[in-house]
Amino acid sequence: MQWKSALLIIQIFLMVGLLTASCQTNQRSPKMNGISLVASRDSILDTEVNYVAETEANYIALMPFGFLPDSQEPQLKFNINRQWFGERKEGIEHTVSKLRERNLNIMVKPQIWLRNGTFTGDLEFETEEDWKQFEDSYAEFILLYAEISEELDVELFCIGTELFNFVSNRPDFWKNLISEVRKIYSGQITYAENWDKFDQTTIWDDLDYIGVDAYFPISDEASPDIDQIKEGWEPHLSSLESASDKFEKQIIFTEFGYRSIDHALKTPWNSEREHPGLNLNLQSNAYQVLFEQVWSKEWFAGGFLWKWHQGTNSGGLENSRFTPQNKPAEKELKSFYGSFRN
Template identity: 40%
Template sequence: MSAIYPNPISQLICLACLFVCLVASCQSRPPYNHLGERIKGANLVAPPRKPADTTLHALKADGGTWVAVVPYGFCRKDDPHFFWSGNRPPGERRGGGQWWGESPEGVAETVQMARAEGLKVMLKPHVWMMGGSHLDLAFEKETDWQSFEADYRGYVLAHARLADSLKIDLFCITTELDKFALARPDFWKQLIVDVRKIYKGKLTYAANWDRYDKLPFWDLLDYIGVDAYFPLSADRTPSVKAMVRGWKKPINELATLSAAYQKPVLFTEFGYRSCNRTAEKPWESETDCEPNMEAQSNAYAALYEALGAQPWFAGGFVWKWFMLERDRPGGNHRERDMYSPQGKPAEAVLQRIWKK
């Protein structure tokens, strides 16, 4: 009986079909369907002294369900040392006294205030770099990297222990240190492993809007965390419709990443200044501001209109919410007040959406 040899052309066709099928299967992962609650939260501004116990009542009344407690640690540009309340002398903070809201005691009491209102809590450590931006934190020498990493690891693990002891609902291990994360992926992957040994709850990381898709460790976390300052419109007073159109590209990119990792996307920060052109460069906080309440209100409305039907969207945290009465937005429209929706038409927009 003679051997039968397959036609070489048929073989090539079969191999090509197999390759096409494999590529298609890799590119067609189904959208992630988040079945958990949709977070309606705000990033709290840690106050220098203890506020009234009822300070979070207004957030709850607006329909908010979560708060992010944001204790800062500090460094200087090109200095391989990192300081926080656990490794520096008492009384030192940005050249002054340690703020109440950033101390372990202040964090614990803030958590108690939130729970008294029925609010859940995300603990979200942040870096304040003097003389530069934490977004660009990097070193040239290996010894400097190792020195900074030793300090920073202590900071994150100390807050992991605090999160575990307080039974925090969600721990955001770090905010916007993306350049650091891309330069030292092994450090970060091991840090996440070490955090999980201490804290048993859900984990995320707050990535900047322009680098979130490059980070190498989303598979190790529970949420893809994004500080969502995407540019949407250059108009002076952008309409809701214009900004919904502006969301189309970011939504497609977020959906792709969510599907690839099969994880929900959480906006660890989102916010807009009550200024002209608020949606052109939402991340800019130090440029001149011509007050524009309508622009801010429209931006919040557009975000929820654009994201509301996305199955992978887990909600998010407004930037930012003041706890002390004297710090809240007033008629003088101070620079520090511009992002906050408190006492502005934007707060009414959030209330209407959150209470649906």
């Protein structure tokens, strides 16, 4: 009888093990289901925190800004009273505390704004003196928010956004900056490079993730269908996987998003006010395909939708901008992010 009892116990353990393995296989890998939250002029309200939490996102990106009057002005201005509250030190601290009430994880992502729409990736100074002045002010900018991120237990810190020339031309500065950030910040670090330069960026070995602002051109059609959008993603998926394999890092889409207009997938980065016509369904379909084609990849750690405004009346059916708020794309977003909580 004893051997029969022992055999029964072994069989039970085997069955439990198989069931556990099956459950683990069916579980979805945790991803950063992120939203880029536009800063507020004043303190964020509880209604606005609840509104963004209802997207079922588990990560929120906050963007404190530094400003350059023009591309040859080397002194970065940041954390000044002229800025919106949400773009300054005290605003980041306040917003993080409010988002924590909803158990949301945080990425702090300091960014540079250049007047007249100059692209930050082309930033370049003519003299060594100007480069040094800019580097000093940029390091002060980044280290301020790295220190705040450490104090607030922020999970992810982004040390720069779309600064290809700066990163390429000043490698010693960036190596030192990353080292200095790691001395004061114990969380994970990334950098956000533009979609067309991420595979040429030289600092991934020193970071925890490859960050890509994923405005890949997908289709020249005014309103491509689902199959055409899937086809348009294929070469980009291949290049992303290759970069992940090369550097042995997962990839984060530090930004991804589409406008609700015709031709939105031809030049997804285009933010000009004039547009060829509204196309709400294309925006929604573009999200659907991105979620289906990218999110399950092992090399992919998650992404941050660009962008979400504070205010429950933002966006709307006549809005042509990037936000999915009060559009069909919002339902697509909530449905997909919500599926990770089921």
